[in-house]
Amino acid sequence: TKSEIDDPEQYIDSILAGDYAQLDKAHPVLVILSSLMREMFRASDGSRLISSDFSQIEARMLAWIAGQQDLVDAFAAGAKVYERMAGRIYGKKALEIANPSKERDVGKTVILGAGYQMGWKRFRLQLKEQTGIEISDEDAKGIIDTYRAMNDRIKSFWYEIERAAREAVRLPGKVTYCGRDGIIRYVVRGDWLWCLLPSGRPLAYAL
Numbered sequence: 233t234k235s236e237i238d239d240p241e242q243y244i245d246s247i248l249a250g251d252y253a254q255l256d257k258a259h260p261v262l263v264i265l266s267s268l269m270r271e272m273f274r275a276s277d278g279s280r281l282i283s284s285d286f287s288q289i290e291a292r293m294l295a296w297i298a299g300q301q302d303l304v305d306a307f308a309a310g311a312k313v314y315e316r317m318a319g320r321i322y323g324k325k326a327l328e329i330a331n332p333s334k335e336r337d338v339g340k341t342v343i344l345g346a347g348y349q350m351g352w353k354r355f356r357l358q359l360k361e362q363t364g365i366e367i368s369d370e371d372a373k374g375i376i377d378t379y380r381a382m383n384d385r386i387k388s389f390w391y392e393i394e395r396a397a398r399e400a401v402r403l404p405g406k407v408t409y410c411g412r413d414g415i416i417r418y419v420v421r422g423d424w425l426w427c428l429l430p431s432g433r434p435l436a437y438a439l
Contacts, residue, residue, distance in 0.1 A: 237259055240264060240268050243264050244268065244271065247264070247272070288307065288313070291313070291343050291344055292304075294389075297412050297416065298383075298385050298386040298388070298389035298411070299411075299412050300384075300385040301385075312326055313339075313343060314329075314336050315327070315329035315336055316339070317339035318338055320382060321335075321374075337363040337365060338367075341358060341362060341363065345358060346380070347379075351376060356372035389410070392410045392411070396418050397425065397427070399418075400418035401425055404421075405419065406419065411430075416428070424439065425437040
């Protein structure tokens, strides 16, 4: 990983020259390449490379698809959802959560991860890896439970999407639906389970 390589940019010229034998003496080539996924993007001559990011896109889309309307409304109103989450965890008002603070980091980590079924063990590990914050098993369990209690529609959506996928596998050719207004669809065609996303993009899973 990138954290294992000091200054991976020093290897860009060797990569462009195709000098893989020399690179392999320093680190495995694939490790170097994976460390430079972003750094290797560059604009063509006379052009500029501009990047952007959709703010909190994973949490926003999940809340909308799952029908967690209170969270959707909070995002739409510009509410500080990380502070809101941290406040619920620590028994404080959102306004009492400082930015930056360890409490906010905990709220952010759980918002961005727990919505995708992250359990307490992974949450505890991820919190330490990403922020350096260490918490007890008991606290980790309590935080995950708090998230799931606050976001009951998201929790229900996990089982809804699993049921739709299982039914599609059990009845090949039948289209099953889940999510807000049935916006996600599953169907088996041949040896593949297809998932059609709201964007229209399909995902295929081998059976």
